[in-house]
Amino acid sequence: MAQPQQLRLSRGTTGPLAVPVTAIHGVAASGKSSVIDAFARMRDAVLHSVSGWDPYAGPQRQPHLEFLDEPSEFVATFVAEGVPYTYGFRIDSGDVLAEWLHAHPRSRKRIVFERNADEVKIGPMFEAARYGIAPLVPLVRPNALLLSLAGQLYAEALVPAYRWFATNVAVQQGDSTTEQLANELGSHISRSPDNAARLLMLLRTADLGIEDLLVTEPDPRYADYLRDLDTEIAALVHHLDHGTVDPVLAERELGTVRAARDALYQRMVERSGAGVSVVHEGIKQAMELADESTATRALLRVLPAMLDALDTGQVIAVDDLGVGLPVEETDRLVQLFQNPETNSRGAQLIYTTANRALIDRNNGRSQRTRTAVWQVRRSAGVSELAPL
Structure with missing residues (x-):
């Protein structure tokens, strides 16, 4: 976008209250996809x-x-491991011009680091972290972010912010290839029988004629390793839910194990394929994903990612939610995030749509439905984002 824009995922004046659903409405070519692109x-x-x-x-x-010739600037405010942070950077076509990370414990600003081109200042309240960050400063390239380097080299002071982007943010843009769709579906289903049962229940009630999903058994060379990782993930989730472990350390470990599980599954399907097909009511022969309708592919693309976000408390941003789906079915997806029973971990959904009917289905400014609506308008080639 040409001018700075701000999207808030909270409401309230006495104290910010996270909004489970944020809808961004705009006509075609208004610039609403640029908001999701900024997240990505x-x-x-x-x-x-x-x-x-x-x-x-x-x-x-x-x-x-x-x-x-104008620089691009990105800023995000978020809570990582119980501490509010503000992180941002400014880049042009040649270098990183500025980068900063501030913590806000007890609503007081604390500088973690501030970077101005090649100069990096470490905040006085983070003197102990200086020994973890300072050695990285000479290593960071002019066209790379210090947070990126620190996260990959596990500089303790910057790990919470880095991990927030790695594990708490998911973005869906555009259509998926058949291979990507099969991999994402297979990975989600293979994690647990509960995942498969829940996904199938939602698909069966979508009035698309889907009766079952068939997934090839995991390659024996990987099956035992995947099963061990799934058992470890389930144990960590159980301990977190019952408060028997340090939540910060457990969340870190959980993110690490989930990433390892995803990487192993991806390696398996690269060798053996995901082998996903769809059984429709009244049709004996299972259908390949490439032969499915636009509506079916749209639902199969977005549903596993949304369920993963609900399970882990992610912020998920989806561009053009509901394209190819009936508005009633898209509304059901939104309600998964609005309902505290299905969204017990505080996940947040951000979605764009050109369909005003979706916005008007009791999803507007009502406090009861817990949704914020923003509008994107274009004037003289410049897009503007504002609350509706």
Whole structure:
């Protein structure tokens, strides 16, 4: 977007209260997808600027065509391991111009670090962390983020912020290839029988004629390892739910084990394939995902990611939620986040839509439905985001 825009995922004046659902409405080409793209680009920069960006090129960005020489700035305020943080960075087509991380314990600002080009200042309240951050400063490239390097090298003071982007943010943009769709479905189903049963129940009630999902048994070379990781994940979740372990350390361990599980599953399907097919009512032969309707593929794409977000308390941003689906079915997906019984871990859904009917189905400004609605308008080539 050409001008700075702010999206709040909380409401309240006496104290911020997280809103489970944030809807962003706008007509076609209004710029609403740019909001979701900003989430994706910020997350990608934090996780991959060190390992994924070309070390001899400038930062990866997509500036507004009318403001190519203007820097791009990203800022996020979030809570990681019980502490509020503000993290941001400013980049142009050549370098990282500025980067900062502030903590806000008890509503007081504490500088963790502030970077201005090659100069890095470590806050006086984080003197003990200086020995973990200072040695990294000469190693960070001009076109990479210090938080990215610190997170990958496990600099303790910056781990909470880095891990928030790694494990607490999910983004869905565009359509998935058949291979991606099969991998995501297979991975979600294979984690536990409960996952498979819940997913199948929601699919059967979607009025798409789906009766069952068939998934190839895990490759024997990987099955035992996957089963061990699933058992470890279930044990950690049980201890967290019952308060028998340190929640910070357990959450870190849980994120690590889940990432290892996902990586192992991906390695398995690269060798053997996911082998997912769909059984429809009245049709004996199972259908391949490539042969499914647009509506079925749309639901199969978004549902596993949303259920994962509900299970882990993620912030999930979905562009064009409900494209190809009846508005009633899309509304049911939104209600999963609005209902405290299905959203017990405080997950937050951000979605864009051009369908005003979805916004008007009791999902508007009502406190009862716990949804905030924002509008994107375009004027003279510039998009503006504002609460509706």
